[in-house]
Amino acid sequence: MSNLLVIALIPYVHVAAPPPTLPEAAGLAASLSLLRDLRVGRAGSLKGYRHDRFLPGWGRQYGACDTREIVLKRDGRGVRRDRSCRAVRGVWYSRYDGRRLTSTAQIDVDHLVPLANAWISGANSWSAARRRAFANDLKRPELVAVSEKVNLAKGGHSPANWRPPVRGYWCTYARSWITVKHHYDLRVTPREKKALGNMLRTCR
Template sequence: MHPFTFLLPLVPLITALPAPFAAPPNIPTTSAAQTQLSGLRVAPQGSQTGYSRDLFPHWTTQSGACNTREVVLARDGTNVVRDSSCAAVSGRWYSAFDGATWSAASDVDIDHMVPLSNAWKSGAASWTTSRRQQFANDLTNPQLIAVTDNVNQEKGDKGPEAWKPPLASYHCTYSKMWIKVKSVYGLSVTSAEKSALQGMLNTC
Protein backbone atom coordinates (compact mmCIF):
# COMPACT_ATOMS: atom_id res chain seq x y z
CA MET A 1 0.00 0.00 0.00
CA HIS A 2 1.32 3.43 -0.86
CA PRO A 3 2.46 5.22 2.32
CA PHE A 4 0.51 8.34 1.43
CA THR A 5 -2.81 6.57 1.00
CA PHE A 6 -4.00 7.69 4.43
CA LEU A 7 -3.16 11.31 3.68
CA LEU A 8 -5.70 11.58 0.90
CA PRO A 9 -8.56 13.90 1.86
CA LEU A 10 -11.70 12.13 2.97
CA VAL A 11 -14.95 13.27 1.39
CA PRO A 12 -17.69 13.32 4.02
CA LEU A 13 -20.94 11.56 3.28
CA ILE A 14 -23.69 14.15 3.11
CA THR A 15 -27.29 13.14 3.53
CA ALA A 16 -29.26 15.35 1.20
CA LEU A 17 -32.12 17.21 2.78
CA PRO A 18 -35.45 17.08 0.99
CA ALA A 19 -35.84 19.66 -1.74
CA PRO A 20 -38.23 22.46 -0.82
CA PHE A 21 -41.75 21.12 -0.81
CA ALA A 22 -44.87 23.18 -1.18
CA ALA A 23 -46.56 24.23 2.02
CA PRO A 24 -50.28 24.74 2.52
CA PRO A 25 -51.35 28.32 1.76
CA ASN A 26 -51.89 31.25 4.10
CA ILE A 27 -49.91 30.06 7.13
CA PRO A 28 -49.85 33.13 9.37
CA THR A 29 -46.78 34.77 10.85
CA THR A 30 -46.06 33.99 14.48
CA SER A 31 -47.36 37.37 15.62
CA ALA A 32 -50.53 37.04 13.55
CA ALA A 33 -51.11 33.54 14.92
CA GLN A 34 -50.65 34.84 18.46
CA THR A 35 -53.28 37.50 17.85
CA GLN A 36 -55.63 34.93 16.32
CA LEU A 37 -55.10 32.52 19.22
CA SER A 38 -55.94 35.25 21.72
CA GLY A 39 -59.16 35.90 19.82
CA LEU A 40 -60.44 32.32 19.83
CA ARG A 41 -63.43 31.56 22.03
CA VAL A 42 -62.60 29.12 24.82
CA ALA A 43 -65.37 26.62 25.55
CA PRO A 44 -65.80 22.93 26.39
CA GLN A 45 -66.17 20.65 23.41
CA GLY A 46 -69.70 20.08 22.26
CA SER A 47 -71.36 16.72 21.78
CA GLN A 48 -70.35 14.15 19.18
CA THR A 49 -74.02 13.25 18.80
CA GLY A 50 -75.19 13.32 15.21
CA TYR A 51 -71.67 13.52 13.76
CA SER A 52 -70.86 11.73 10.52
CA ARG A 53 -68.08 12.30 8.01
CA ASP A 54 -70.81 12.22 5.38
CA LEU A 55 -72.04 15.55 6.76
CA PHE A 56 -68.76 17.04 5.49
CA PRO A 57 -68.76 16.15 1.77
CA HIS A 58 -65.07 15.85 0.97
CA TRP A 59 -62.79 15.21 -1.98
CA THR A 60 -65.22 17.03 -4.21
CA THR A 61 -64.40 17.78 -7.84
CA GLN A 62 -62.20 20.84 -8.24
CA SER A 63 -61.45 20.91 -11.97
CA GLY A 64 -62.06 18.40 -14.73
CA ALA A 65 -61.39 14.93 -13.31
CA CYS A 66 -59.38 16.28 -10.36
CA ASN A 67 -60.85 16.08 -6.88
CA THR A 68 -59.52 17.83 -3.77
CA ARG A 69 -57.23 14.96 -2.79
CA GLU A 70 -55.52 14.92 -6.18
CA VAL A 71 -55.10 18.70 -6.15
CA VAL A 72 -53.37 18.57 -2.76
CA LEU A 73 -51.17 15.65 -3.83
CA ALA A 74 -50.01 17.67 -6.83
CA ARG A 75 -49.54 20.82 -4.74
CA ASP A 76 -47.58 19.19 -1.92
CA GLY A 77 -45.48 16.79 -4.01
CA THR A 78 -42.63 17.19 -6.45
CA ASN A 79 -42.47 15.80 -9.99
CA VAL A 80 -46.02 14.52 -9.67
CA VAL A 81 -47.32 12.76 -12.78
CA ARG A 82 -51.05 12.21 -13.13
CA ASP A 83 -52.97 9.90 -15.44
CA SER A 84 -56.03 10.79 -17.50
CA SER A 85 -58.28 10.37 -14.46
CA CYS A 86 -56.06 12.81 -12.50
CA ALA A 87 -54.74 10.08 -10.20
CA ALA A 88 -51.11 10.60 -9.15
CA VAL A 89 -49.11 7.72 -10.64
CA SER A 90 -45.65 8.92 -9.59
CA GLY A 91 -43.93 11.66 -7.65
CA ARG A 92 -42.31 12.35 -4.29
CA TRP A 93 -44.03 13.51 -1.14
CA TYR A 94 -42.33 14.83 1.96
CA SER A 95 -44.41 14.44 5.11
CA ALA A 96 -43.76 17.45 7.34
CA PHE A 97 -45.32 15.68 10.33
CA ASP A 98 -42.62 13.00 10.57
CA GLY A 99 -39.93 13.89 8.01
CA ALA A 100 -40.56 10.84 5.83
CA THR A 101 -40.45 10.92 2.03
CA TRP A 102 -42.69 8.70 -0.09
CA SER A 103 -42.78 7.82 -3.78
CA ALA A 104 -46.24 6.21 -3.88
CA ALA A 105 -49.39 8.27 -3.47
CA SER A 106 -50.97 5.31 -1.68
CA ASP A 107 -48.58 5.92 1.25
CA VAL A 108 -49.88 9.47 1.64
CA ASP A 109 -53.06 10.72 3.27
CA ILE A 110 -54.52 14.20 3.01
CA ASP A 111 -54.88 15.36 6.60
CA HIS A 112 -57.58 17.75 7.68
CA MET A 113 -55.54 19.99 9.96
CA VAL A 114 -58.57 20.55 12.17
CA PRO A 115 -60.27 17.13 12.00
CA LEU A 116 -63.89 17.04 10.90
CA SER A 117 -65.00 15.53 14.20
CA ASN A 118 -63.16 18.22 16.16
CA ALA A 119 -64.81 20.89 14.03
CA TRP A 120 -68.22 19.35 14.64
CA LYS A 121 -67.70 19.55 18.41
CA SER A 122 -66.37 23.11 18.27
CA GLY A 123 -69.04 24.78 16.17
CA ALA A 124 -69.58 23.00 12.85
CA ALA A 125 -72.58 21.02 14.12
CA SER A 126 -74.68 24.14 13.49
CA TRP A 127 -73.29 24.81 10.00
CA THR A 128 -75.03 24.22 6.70
CA THR A 129 -73.84 21.28 4.60
CA SER A 130 -72.42 23.78 2.13
CA ARG A 131 -70.27 25.37 4.84
CA ARG A 132 -69.06 21.96 6.00
CA GLN A 133 -68.20 21.02 2.42
CA GLN A 134 -66.17 24.22 2.07
CA PHE A 135 -64.32 23.39 5.29
CA ALA A 136 -63.56 19.81 4.24
CA ASN A 137 -62.17 20.88 0.85
CA ASP A 138 -60.52 24.19 1.78
CA LEU A 139 -57.62 24.92 -0.55
CA THR A 140 -57.40 28.58 0.47
CA ASN A 141 -56.44 28.12 4.11
CA PRO A 142 -53.89 25.72 5.69
CA GLN A 143 -56.51 23.05 6.37
CA LEU A 144 -55.23 20.29 4.04
CA ILE A 145 -51.74 18.77 3.92
CA ALA A 146 -50.26 15.57 2.44
CA VAL A 147 -48.65 13.43 5.15
CA THR A 148 -47.65 9.83 5.90
CA ASP A 149 -50.84 7.77 6.02
CA ASN A 150 -50.24 5.92 9.30
CA VAL A 151 -49.19 9.16 11.04
CA ASN A 152 -52.45 10.76 9.93
CA GLN A 153 -54.34 7.73 11.22
CA GLU A 154 -52.49 7.99 14.53
CA LYS A 155 -53.61 11.61 14.80
CA GLY A 156 -57.22 10.67 14.09
CA ASP A 157 -59.51 13.36 15.46
CA LYS A 158 -57.21 14.38 18.31
CA GLY A 159 -56.52 18.01 19.10
CA PRO A 160 -53.02 19.36 19.90
CA GLU A 161 -53.60 18.74 23.60
CA ALA A 162 -53.64 14.99 22.84
CA TRP A 163 -51.44 14.65 19.72
CA LYS A 164 -48.55 16.54 18.17
CA PRO A 165 -46.51 15.77 15.04
CA PRO A 166 -43.59 13.39 15.78
CA LEU A 167 -41.22 15.97 14.25
CA ALA A 168 -40.89 18.53 17.04
CA SER A 169 -39.39 21.09 14.66
CA TYR A 170 -42.79 21.26 12.94
CA HIS A 171 -44.74 22.12 16.09
CA CYS A 172 -44.46 25.85 15.42
CA THR A 173 -45.94 25.60 11.92
CA TYR A 174 -48.54 23.04 13.02
CA SER A 175 -49.86 25.36 15.71
CA LYS A 176 -50.02 28.32 13.31
CA MET A 177 -51.99 26.27 10.79
CA TRP A 178 -54.43 24.96 13.42
CA ILE A 179 -54.95 28.43 14.88
CA LYS A 180 -55.52 29.97 11.45
CA VAL A 181 -58.19 27.43 10.51
CA LYS A 182 -60.04 27.75 13.81
CA SER A 183 -59.89 31.52 13.53
CA VAL A 184 -61.15 31.68 9.94
CA TYR A 185 -64.09 29.40 10.71
CA GLY A 186 -64.93 30.82 14.14
CA LEU A 187 -64.43 27.49 15.88
CA SER A 188 -63.90 27.34 19.62
CA VAL A 189 -60.98 25.80 21.51
CA THR A 190 -60.89 24.08 24.87
CA SER A 191 -58.63 25.49 27.59
CA ALA A 192 -56.30 22.47 27.25
CA GLU A 193 -56.21 22.91 23.48
CA LYS A 194 -55.40 26.61 23.78
CA SER A 195 -52.63 25.88 26.28
CA ALA A 196 -51.12 23.24 23.96
CA LEU A 197 -51.28 25.63 21.01
CA GLN A 198 -49.57 28.36 23.01
CA GLY A 199 -46.81 25.97 24.03
CA MET A 200 -46.23 24.97 20.42
CA LEU A 201 -46.35 28.59 19.26
CA ASN A 202 -43.70 29.41 21.84
CA THR A 203 -41.27 27.17 19.93
CA CYS A 204 -41.39 29.47 16.90
Protein backbone atom coordinates (compact mmCIF):
# COMPACT_ATOMS: atom_id res chain seq x y z
CA MET A 1 0.00 0.00 0.00
CA SER A 2 1.46 3.31 -1.03
CA ASN A 3 2.15 5.98 1.52
CA LEU A 4 -0.18 8.93 1.58
CA LEU A 5 1.32 12.38 1.62
CA VAL A 6 -0.86 14.77 3.55
CA ILE A 7 -0.25 18.45 2.96
CA ALA A 8 -1.67 20.91 5.46
CA LEU A 9 -2.85 24.05 3.77
CA ILE A 10 -2.18 27.10 5.92
CA PRO A 11 -4.08 30.25 4.96
CA TYR A 12 -1.76 33.05 3.93
CA VAL A 13 -2.54 36.36 5.57
CA HIS A 14 -0.92 39.44 4.09
CA VAL A 15 0.29 41.83 6.79
CA ALA A 16 1.30 45.29 5.69
CA ALA A 17 4.66 46.58 6.88
CA PRO A 18 4.59 48.82 9.95
CA PRO A 19 4.75 52.55 9.17
CA PRO A 20 8.42 53.64 9.18
CA THR A 21 7.74 57.24 10.24
CA LEU A 22 5.04 59.35 11.85
CA PRO A 23 2.32 59.82 9.20
CA GLU A 24 2.39 63.21 7.50
CA ALA A 25 -0.17 65.84 8.40
CA ALA A 26 -1.83 67.91 5.70
CA GLY A 27 0.33 70.70 4.31
CA LEU A 28 -0.20 74.34 5.27
CA ALA A 29 -2.52 75.27 2.41
CA ALA A 30 -4.55 72.09 2.85
CA SER A 31 -4.68 72.59 6.63
CA LEU A 32 -6.05 76.11 6.22
CA SER A 33 -8.74 74.72 3.93
CA LEU A 34 -9.55 71.83 6.27
CA LEU A 35 -9.70 74.20 9.24
CA ARG A 36 -12.34 76.30 7.47
CA ASP A 37 -14.26 73.10 6.77
CA LEU A 38 -14.31 71.80 10.35
CA ARG A 39 -17.65 71.82 12.15
CA VAL A 40 -17.69 74.40 14.93
CA GLY A 41 -19.80 73.90 18.03
CA ARG A 42 -19.85 73.74 21.78
CA ALA A 43 -17.93 71.04 23.61
CA GLY A 44 -20.14 68.19 24.70
CA SER A 45 -20.34 66.58 28.12
CA LEU A 46 -17.83 64.10 29.52
CA LYS A 47 -20.75 62.13 30.96
CA GLY A 48 -20.25 58.46 30.17
CA TYR A 49 -16.60 58.88 29.18
CA ARG A 50 -14.09 56.26 30.23
CA HIS A 51 -10.65 55.64 28.83
CA ASP A 52 -11.47 51.98 28.27
CA ARG A 53 -14.39 52.87 26.02
CA PHE A 54 -11.68 53.72 23.47
CA LEU A 55 -8.79 51.62 24.68
CA PRO A 56 -9.58 48.49 26.70
CA GLY A 57 -6.03 47.55 25.70
CA TRP A 58 -3.66 48.43 22.86
CA GLY A 59 -4.72 46.65 19.69
CA ARG A 60 -2.67 43.83 18.18
CA GLN A 61 -0.98 45.03 14.99
CA TYR A 62 1.80 42.83 13.59
CA GLY A 63 2.61 39.44 15.06
CA ALA A 64 3.10 39.89 18.80
CA CYS A 65 3.38 43.68 18.47
CA ASP A 66 0.61 45.93 19.73
CA THR A 67 0.04 49.55 18.72
CA ARG A 68 2.19 51.00 21.49
CA GLU A 69 5.19 48.88 20.54
CA ILE A 70 4.82 49.79 16.87
CA VAL A 71 4.90 53.50 17.79
CA LEU A 72 7.91 53.06 20.07
CA LYS A 73 9.80 51.29 17.29
CA ARG A 74 8.71 53.83 14.69
CA ASP A 75 9.60 56.92 16.73
CA GLY A 76 12.84 55.69 18.29
CA ARG A 77 16.40 55.09 17.16
CA GLY A 78 18.30 51.86 17.77
CA VAL A 79 15.25 50.25 19.31
CA ARG A 80 15.76 46.66 20.53
CA ARG A 81 12.83 44.42 21.38
CA ASP A 82 12.40 41.27 23.42
CA ARG A 83 10.56 38.16 22.19
CA SER A 84 7.24 39.67 23.25
CA CYS A 85 7.93 42.71 21.03
CA ARG A 86 8.42 45.02 24.00
CA ALA A 87 10.99 47.75 23.51
CA VAL A 88 13.85 47.22 25.95
CA ARG A 89 16.45 49.63 24.58
CA GLY A 90 16.57 52.69 22.38
CA VAL A 91 16.65 56.47 22.20
CA TRP A 92 13.60 58.64 21.72
CA TYR A 93 13.18 62.36 21.10
CA SER A 94 10.05 63.88 22.62
CA ARG A 95 8.81 66.32 19.97
CA TYR A 96 6.58 68.27 22.36
CA ASP A 97 9.24 69.27 24.90
CA GLY A 98 12.55 68.45 23.23
CA ARG A 99 13.63 65.84 25.80
CA ARG A 100 15.95 62.95 24.92
CA LEU A 101 14.65 59.73 26.45
CA THR A 102 16.48 56.44 26.92
CA SER A 103 13.96 54.41 28.93
CA THR A 104 10.43 53.35 28.02
CA ALA A 105 9.50 54.18 31.63
CA GLN A 106 9.92 57.84 30.65
CA ILE A 107 7.69 57.56 27.58
CA ASP A 108 3.99 57.79 26.87
CA VAL A 109 2.36 57.14 23.53
CA ASP A 110 0.20 60.23 23.27
CA HIS A 111 -3.12 60.51 21.49
CA LEU A 112 -2.54 63.86 19.82
CA VAL A 113 -6.28 64.51 19.86
CA PRO A 114 -6.92 63.20 23.38
CA LEU A 115 -9.54 60.52 23.85
CA ALA A 116 -11.47 62.76 26.24
CA ASN A 117 -11.45 65.59 23.72
CA ALA A 118 -12.63 63.26 20.98
CA TRP A 119 -15.50 62.18 23.26
CA ILE A 120 -16.77 65.74 23.79
CA SER A 121 -16.25 66.51 20.09
CA GLY A 122 -18.53 63.79 18.75
CA ALA A 123 -16.99 60.39 19.53
CA ASN A 124 -19.55 59.83 22.30
CA SER A 125 -21.96 58.73 19.56
CA TRP A 126 -19.50 56.38 17.82
CA SER A 127 -19.61 52.61 17.88
CA ALA A 128 -17.16 50.78 20.12
CA ALA A 129 -15.31 49.55 17.02
CA ARG A 130 -14.83 53.08 15.67
CA ARG A 131 -13.53 54.30 19.01
CA ARG A 132 -11.01 51.43 19.14
CA ALA A 133 -9.91 52.21 15.58
CA PHE A 134 -9.38 55.86 16.52
CA ALA A 135 -7.35 54.94 19.61
CA ASN A 136 -5.08 52.64 17.57
CA ASP A 137 -4.83 54.71 14.36
CA LEU A 138 -1.41 54.37 12.72
CA LYS A 139 -2.47 55.93 9.40
CA ARG A 140 -3.06 59.45 10.70
CA PRO A 141 -0.65 61.54 12.86
CA GLU A 142 -2.68 60.70 15.99
CA LEU A 143 -0.14 58.63 17.95
CA VAL A 144 3.27 59.95 18.93
CA ALA A 145 5.88 58.92 21.51
CA VAL A 146 6.55 61.78 23.94
CA SER A 147 7.80 62.21 27.47
CA GLU A 148 5.46 61.08 30.22
CA LYS A 149 5.96 64.46 31.90
CA VAL A 150 4.71 66.50 28.97
CA ASN A 151 1.85 64.11 28.28
CA LEU A 152 0.62 64.46 31.85
CA ALA A 153 0.79 68.25 31.53
CA LYS A 154 -1.26 68.12 28.33
CA GLY A 155 -3.97 65.87 29.72
CA GLY A 156 -7.18 66.10 27.72
CA HIS A 157 -6.68 69.72 26.65
CA SER A 158 -7.17 71.11 23.17
CA PRO A 159 -4.91 73.80 21.67
CA ALA A 160 -7.27 76.37 23.20
CA ASN A 161 -5.69 75.56 26.58
CA TRP A 162 -2.42 73.74 25.88
CA ARG A 163 0.35 73.88 23.28
CA PRO A 164 3.67 71.99 23.09
CA PRO A 165 6.44 73.77 25.03
CA VAL A 166 8.60 73.60 21.88
CA ARG A 167 7.15 76.46 19.87
CA GLY A 168 8.89 75.17 16.75
CA TYR A 169 6.54 72.17 16.82
CA TRP A 170 3.34 74.24 16.85
CA CYS A 171 2.96 74.18 13.07
CA THR A 172 3.19 70.39 12.86
CA TYR A 173 1.00 69.96 15.94
CA ALA A 174 -1.76 72.19 14.57
CA ARG A 175 -1.65 70.58 11.11
CA SER A 176 -1.80 67.13 12.72
CA TRP A 177 -4.72 68.12 14.98
CA ILE A 178 -6.66 69.47 12.02
CA THR A 179 -5.87 66.40 9.90
CA VAL A 180 -7.16 64.02 12.57
CA LYS A 181 -10.26 66.01 13.48
CA HIS A 182 -11.24 66.49 9.86
CA HIS A 183 -10.78 62.80 9.02
CA TYR A 184 -12.98 61.73 11.93
CA ASP A 185 -15.48 64.59 11.51
CA LEU A 186 -14.93 65.81 15.06
CA ARG A 187 -16.11 69.27 16.10
CA VAL A 188 -13.90 72.13 17.24
CA THR A 189 -14.93 74.91 19.60
CA PRO A 190 -14.60 78.56 18.50
CA ARG A 191 -11.63 79.05 20.87
CA GLU A 192 -10.00 75.85 19.61
CA LYS A 193 -10.39 76.92 15.98
CA LYS A 194 -8.89 80.34 16.72
CA ALA A 195 -5.93 78.75 18.54
CA LEU A 196 -5.29 76.40 15.63
CA GLY A 197 -5.31 79.34 13.20
CA ASN A 198 -2.81 81.20 15.37
CA MET A 199 -0.54 78.14 15.53
CA LEU A 200 -0.62 77.79 11.74
CA ARG A 201 0.84 81.29 11.53
CA THR A 202 4.09 79.86 12.89
CA CYS A 203 4.48 77.66 9.78
CA ARG A 204 7.35 78.69 7.55
